[in-house]
Amino acid sequence: MRKATQQQTKEHNRNLVLKIIFENESISRAEIARITSLTRTTVSDIVSDLLADGLVSEVGLGASQGGKSPILISIEEDSRYLIGLNLASQQFSGAVVNLRGKIKKMVTLPVKDRNGDNALDLVFEILDQLLEASFQPLVGIGIGTAGLVNMRDGLVVNAVNLEWRDLPLARLVQDRYHLPVKVLNDSQAAAMGEYIYSQGPTADKNLIVINAHRGIGAGILIHGQLFQGDGGGAGEIGHIVVVPKGGLPCRCGNYGCLETVASSQALIRRVQALADGPSGEASLSEIEQAFSKGDPVVRELVSETGYYLGMAISCLTGALNIEKIILTGEMTVFGRPWLGVIQETVAKNTFPKLAQDIEIEFGKLGGNNVILGASALLANDYALLFNKQISHSLLFS
Secondary structure (H helix, E strand, O other): OHHHHHHHHHHHHHHHHHHHHHHOOOEEHHHHHHHHOOOHHHHHHHHHHHHHOOOEEEEEEOOOOOOOOOEEEEEOOOOOEEEEEEEOOOEEEEEEEEOOOOEEEEEEEEOOOOOOHHHHHHHHHHHHHHHOOOOOOEEEEEEEEOOEEEOOOOEEEEEHHHOEEEEOHHHHHHHHHOOOEEEEEHHHHHHHHHHHHOOOOOOOOOEEEEEEOOOEEEEEEEOOEEOOOOOOOOOOHHHOEOOOOOOOEOOOOOEOEOHHHHOHHHHHHHHHOOOOOOOOOOOHHHHHHHHHOOOHHHHHHHHHHHHHHHHHHHHHHHHHOOOEEEEEOHHHHHHHHHHHHHHHHHHHHOOHHHHOOOEEEEOOOHHHHHHHHHHHHHHOOHHHHHOOOOOHHHOOO
16 A cells, blocks of 8 residues: 555656646756755656656756756657547548647548548548558547547547447547547537647636537636536537527527527528528638628628627626637638627626626637647646557557
8 A cells, every 4th residue: 555655656746747847848957846846856856767768858058046057858749649630520630749739740531421430430541541650659549529528438429410429439449549549529629729739838727718610619627627517518508599589400409509500500501591692502711701802791690600609608708707718610710800799799798897807819729729639638648658568560450
């Protein structure tokens, strides 16, 4: 029992030191000791082990505080690799990512009408191509997917567009590639990506990331940790009913959900239904062009999507009192005018004392936030970083 306790303490201290090194571009042993309240000897021993394991490196000298200049430590960013997948749009994409979130190889394939087993085959096809690049050692595979996800079990409970129900995605991928696999909702992955890679060392610990594309979802971070709710469905705002009477049918089975009036698919359907809108099978890019040229009908329809999304954000901020809201997804192509409608709607429909401190802005990672967030979930599981026994010959056995 005593030995286990000592081992747990050692791992806790190691993880604490790693966390501080990850959060800084470079840092001295003395500064790590000051931040963590660990002794300098403990920090020095841990750093020595990390150096021997290749996870960190010495990168130069820091400014002197009166004595010898301290040696600075930094994460060795290419010492481990991760794979992140985004399965939440009309194309599946995946990438090999290093420990600093730099994409080393990207593969994107169209989904078209693939669903069920065909969609799963597409996941395998992307992973096969990524693994051909032979980036080693690989820590694991993180997957952000649309739908309701049981993250603990790696189970896709229900992804309507892909016709996945109770799909044990993590187990299926792990059995094929013999790597650790984590699966989470795409909006939660986007939140992780924005939190870790775009905010810097002064990151807001409480954060809501709204992912507005074909569907709409929210990733909620509280004290820097994903909040998933009791059943893993926290942030499923796309299926909040916002048009209680006369609303359109939603793919979830209800009527008048937020997705039916504020998503890119809803906007495209409305524009296509108008005789004086962009002709034929309108695409989002064509609608954006008409919007940019000042088409009054299109601008009105886009404003309506912003209004409904703003109402949903108002409810979220009223319930959670989280002040930092980040918007991501393809609906952000409508830029500042769309954002302005959302901000105005939130300001008018939120308790004034709460509304005055709310910040709503665009994400900084573009379409890569889901991939980066899914891979970051693995990088934050520090125990995985020390599992280097994966060889390429094992991956397809």
